[in-house]
Amino acid sequence: MDEKIIGFEKQIKTEYNNVTGVIVLKNGRMVYEGYFNGYTSQDTVHVMSVTKSIISALIGIAIDKGYIKDVDQKVLEFFPEYTVKRGEKTIQEVTLRHMLTMTAPYKYRSEPYTKVYKSDDWTKAALDLLGGRSGITGEFKYSTVGAQILSGILVRATGRSVLDFAAENLLVPMDIAVPQSKEIRDKEEHISFIKSKYSSGWIVDKTGVNTAGWGLCLTPRDMAKVGELYLNGGIYHGRQILASNWIEESTKEKSRWGELPYGYLWWIIPTKSGLCYAAIGDGGNMIFVHPVKKMVVALTALFSLRPNNKLELVTEHIIPMFE
Structure with missing residues (x-):
């Protein structure tokens, strides 16, 4: 050798x-x-x-x-039943692009892994964390629990x-x-x-x-x-x-x-x-x-x-x- x-x-x-x-x-x-x-x-x-990178390929x-229009499609378009809390406008503006580039805003300082993974529906739990008062600033915020929303989008978009x-x-x-x-x-x-x-x-x-x-x-x-x-x-x-x-x-x-x-x-x-x-x-x-x-x-x-x-x-x- x-x-x-x-x-x-x-x-x-x-x-x-x-x-x-x-x-x-x-x-x-x-x-x-x-x-x-x-x-x-x-x-x-x-x-x-x-x-995450495998999910990127699947997106x-x-x-x-043709299951998804493009990366500028709004996240909530895939979850029409999701109830936006009163006064929360930011979540309505979040797109796939924000999710893919880790520029989506969240309402936490450190990732609440236990809270999300103790829930029955991790996509819903992740959606509940999305948004915040600051709006979309373009700031990089690496999120593992947030990425779960992309799996939910794939299921909704493809029906599989x-x-x-x-x-x-x-x-x-x-x-x-x-x-x-x-x-x-x-x-x-x-x-x-x-x-x-x-x-x-x-x-x-x-x-x-x-x-x-x-x-x-x-x-x-x-x-x-x-x-x-x-x-x-x-x-x-x-x-x-x-x-x-x-x-x-x-x-x-x-x-x-x-x-x-x-x-x-x-x-x-x-x-x-x-x-x-x-x-x-x-x-x-x-x-x-x-x-x-x-x-x-x-x-x-x-x-x-x-x-x-x-x-x-x-x-x-x-x-x-x-x-």
């Missing part, structure tokens, strides 16, 4: 010891595949907020197929479950195993799922709506396929799965968190060797795409309270090693 690879794998085991899998693709060819912590290529991992497909829509239009066409829906009933089960070593499925609430902000389990190979799909302008094995213009728009700066640009539920990553983009989840789960170098890095990792910076691992170590 190459000395560089030996050194790299040693670094993973010592400095990044919550990593379970790494795949590197270059010019459509797999140049590295490695597994750690007892994992194999068949084991799925809860990819945390990478789920793009729903727009392309998120899982069924994803299976038909994204997962099966890309040879990705369709996960089973999995319900969690209380805070303990929620924590257990997040901390579990071998997670599987896609979390749903009691109404059967899959999560949008977290809760999806994938393998590194699944994630690498998604990265390759984006790198290739939405084409997988000669079939157009996702519109190229959606990918282009999703990976352009639409908002910004500090110095880090954000697209449609994808992070934009400036590097010395060109502008890249990534789906990033807690613990260091990541789909990293480097368009200039035609590279994709897929990384899965277990939940960790203090994970080392995986973005630095990818940009400073993995990309230079395989470019």
